Amino acid sequence: MTPSPLVDPAVPAAAGTxxxxxxxxxxxxNIGSGSSIWHLAQVRESAVLGENCIIGRGAYIGTGVRMGDNCKVQNYALVYEPAVLGAGVFIGPAVVLTNDTYPRAVTPDGQLKSAHDWEPVGVVIGDGASIGARATCVAPVIIGAWATVAAGAVVVKDVPDFALVVGVPARRVGWVGKAGVPLTETEPGVWVCPTTGSRYLETEGVLALEEQ
Structure with missing residues (x-):
């Protein structure tokens, strides 16, 4: 019987990986059960992936990166340590999560930098958030839960929960709900999802799902 091309017996992993x-x-x-890691992807030492994660072709997951359950990292995305992703995060194709605010290849005296010559800083992404194709998140930044970063955006400051941000540098242009669809303001401070009908309340620039 020919082994499946998506099973590598040399890598210890949970059942169903x-x-x-x-x-x-x-x-x-540490790869959670039900997760899939596709061709030419690299997952480095001490990375922790939750259950049912998908790592696309050619993607890179850095040393010690932590990822919750049900995350999708699309083809050729670069997730550098020490990034932390919540559950259900979507990382689009060719997204970059950086880890060096002031990058240099060499020290001021011209010597090649080593790992001891700089302090990595990470991107933190809340549950359910989505980062569109070819977007760049410049660490250190926090992307709020269920936020959406549009394709090609460059994020240089924190993004609130449920925010829709676009452009270079990224700026908020609206709100999105858990379904990912832009919300409609039906009255001042009240936003409704046209897909699910869920209501969200905005208070001083902060949006929250209305309690039922």
Whole structure:
């Protein structure tokens, strides 16, 4: 019987985990059950992936990155340590989560920098948030829960929960609900999802789902 191309017996993983034979997954990574890591992806040492995560072709997951359940990291995205992703986060194709605010290849005296010459800083993404294709999040920033970063945006400051941000640098242009669809303001401070009918209340620039 021919082995599945998405099972690598050399990498210890939870039951139901699928790893392409061309993927490079550290034996020190912790991969949750039901997760899939596709061709040419790399998952580094001490990375922790939750259950049912999908890591697309050519994606990079840095050392010690933490990811909740049901996350999707699309093809060729770069998630550098020490990024932290909540549950249900979507990372679009070719997204970059940086980790160096003031990058330099060399020290002031011209010597090649080593890992001891700089302090990595990370991007933190809340549950359910989505980062569109080719967007860049410049660490350190926090992307709020259920927020949406539009394709090609460059995020240089924190993004509130449920915010829709676009542009370079990214700015808020509206609100989105848990369904990801832009909300409609039906009266001052009251926003409604046209898909689910859920109501959200805005108070001093902060949006929250109305309690039932």
């Amino acid at each position: 699928r790893i392409a034979d061309s993927a490079d997954v550290s034996s020190d990574a």
